[in-house]
Amino acid sequence: MSKFALYNGYLLDGTQNMTPQKGLAVLVENGKIRSVVADTAIPKGFPKIDLEGQYLLPGLINLHVHLAGSGKPKKKQTDPIKAVKLVTANAWTKKLGMALVAGYARQQLRSGVTTIRTVGGILDFDSRLRDAINAGKAVGPRILAGNMAVSVPGGHMAGSLAHVAHTPEEAADFVSQIASTGADLIKLMVTGGVLDAVRQGEPGVLKMEPALIKAACDRAHALGLKVAAHVESPEGVRAALENGVDTIEHGAMPDESTLALFRETGASLVTTISPALSYALFDTSVSHATPMQKYNGKIVMDGIVGCAKACLSAGIPVGLGTDTACPYVTQYDTWRELVYFRRFCGVTATQALYTATLGNAKIAGIEKETGSIEAGKSADFVVCRDNPLNDLTTLREPSIVFFRGKKIAPRQSRIREVDQELDNYL
Numbered sequence: 310m311s312k313f314a315l316y317n318g319y320l321l322d323g324t325q326n327m328t329p330q331k332g333l334a335v336l337v338e339n340g341k342i343r344s345v346v347a348d349t350a351i352p353k354g355f356p357k358i359d360l361e362g363q364y365l366l367p368g369l370i371n372l373h374v375h376l377a378g379s380g381k382p383k384k385k386q387t388d389p390i391k392a393v394k395l396v397t398a399n400a401w402t403k404k405l406g407m408a409l410v411a412g413y414a415r416q417q418l419r420s421g422v423t424t425i426r427t428v429g430g431i432l433d434f435d436s437r438l439r440d441a442i443n444a445g446k447a448v449g450p451r452i453l454a455g456n457m458a459v460s461v462p463g464g465h466m467a468g469s470l471a472h473v474a475h476t477p478e479e480a481a482d483f484v485s486q487i488a489s490t491g492a493d494l495i496k497l498m499v500t501g502g503v504l505d506a507v508r509q510g511e512p513g514v515l516k517m518e519p520a521l522i523k524a525a526c527d528r529a530h531a532l533g534l535k536v537a538a539h540v541e542s543p544e545g546v547r548a549a550l551e552n553g554v555d556t557i558e559h560g561a562m563p564d565e566s567t568l569a570l571f572r573e574t575g576a577s578l579v580t581t582i583s584p585a586l587s588y589a590l591f592d593t594s595v596s597h598a599t600p601m602q603k604y605n606g607k608i609v610m611d612g613i614v615g616c617a618k619a620c621l622s623a624g625i626p627v628g629l630g631t632d633t634a635c636p637y638v639t640q641y642d643t644w645r646e647l648v649y650f651r652r653f654c655g656v657t658a659t660q661a662l663y664t665a666t667l668g669n670a671k672i673a674g675i676e677k678e679t680g681s682i683e684a685g686k687s688a689d690f691v692v693c694r695d696n697p698l699n700d701l702t703t704l705r706e707p708s709i710v711f712f713r714g715k716k717i718a719p720r721q722s723r724i725r726e727v728d729q730e731l732d733n734y735l
């Protein structure tokens with residue numbers, strides 16, 4: 310069906326002050342929104358799809374995705390270097406790995422996420438999958454591909470999902486190499502993370518020296534690519550912003566000077582509460598975290614929430630991502646991040662939904678293409694049974710998903726043990 314009209318629903322358009330609108334029809338033609346008209350004015354030639362009083366909203370956007378994992382918690386952490394070595398051992402294992410990654414991307418789409426931004430993956434799998442999806446050879450969401458990231462010796466994901474740069478020159482060369490694999494953005498591992506920490510009270514130690522951050526950012530910008538950086542400490546945020554990073558992923562407790570740096574540089578924050586929550590709040594018998602990981606996890610979670618709140622009140626753009634493939638962060642639960650954003654950062658449901666749609670689109674630079682239900686944009690929609698502004702958990706099970714005008718079956722097999730634990734935080 311290249312043309313159709315969605316009618317008899319409540320429209321939530323994704324804009325900042327959206328309210329449910331009745332009596333409208335969305336006309337879709339060749340994968341794009343042609344216009345939004347009164348439902349009494351649907352032109353001939355547009356077959357009508359009755360939404361039966363359900364809610365029509367833009368497809369969600371997840372700004373922080375790793376496609377190489379399910380998020381199913383394990384008792385013992387697997388060694389990421391060994392795991393990636395296994396997947397990339399030969400042509401056959403690479404094919405298997407690629408199929409796995411494609412399956413996870415499909416889960417994202419089926420859960421109502423029509424755009425993902427990947428920030429650390431295996432080789433060039435993300436951009437190859439993006440191209441296959443764009444060519445109609447695979448079913449999945451729009452992908453802004455980060456491919457492999459850049460780290461430093463002993464840094465976050467070094468040698469697995471990230472190249473290991475020893476010098477600024479080497480960092481710049483890796484950026485060029487990643488760009489040549491077809492990446493849409495560059496990811497830097499500026500600090501360590503909860504699992505890298507060796508001391509209690511010191512998660513997110515600054516690992517990447519400022520000259521190296523600058524060299525990588527300069528090269529990325531010269532190539533027309535933006536830079537996203539994994540940062541989990543205040544000194545990391547400062548070093549990242551002072552040296553050209555465009556988005557701070559995760560964040561840390563800010564002070565006035567870091568907020569001023571955000572403002573000066575025009576950088577945005579991408580909040581990710583999902584990966585921190587299990588380390589910080591679960592009992593260690595459930596999370597399998599060590600007492601130190603739990604302690605540091607709490608510092609990181611407080612930093613992420615504190616950074617988001619401070620940026621929100623300072624008018625700095627804040628987006629949302631889930632850091633999928635971390636323990637307890639599945640490829641189909643982006644909606645939970647909206648729930649946490651509301652619960653821990655004190656935003657309204659409207660603001661949470663705006664952030665996960667048009668807000669995220671603006672941060673990713675794709676707001677002309679998607680993020681809201683407006684004429685000319687891609688026909689990316691989620692249909693929900695209830696009003697998400699009253700209850701965000703209705704996003705858990707969309708009744709229909711549309712991507713580029715195509716209807717996607719919202720089928721989902723869920724991991725029960727993950728639901729059981731996480732549903733305590735709704």
Ligand SMILES: [Zn+2]
Nearest residue numbers: 373375428632
């Ligand atoms: Zn991440």
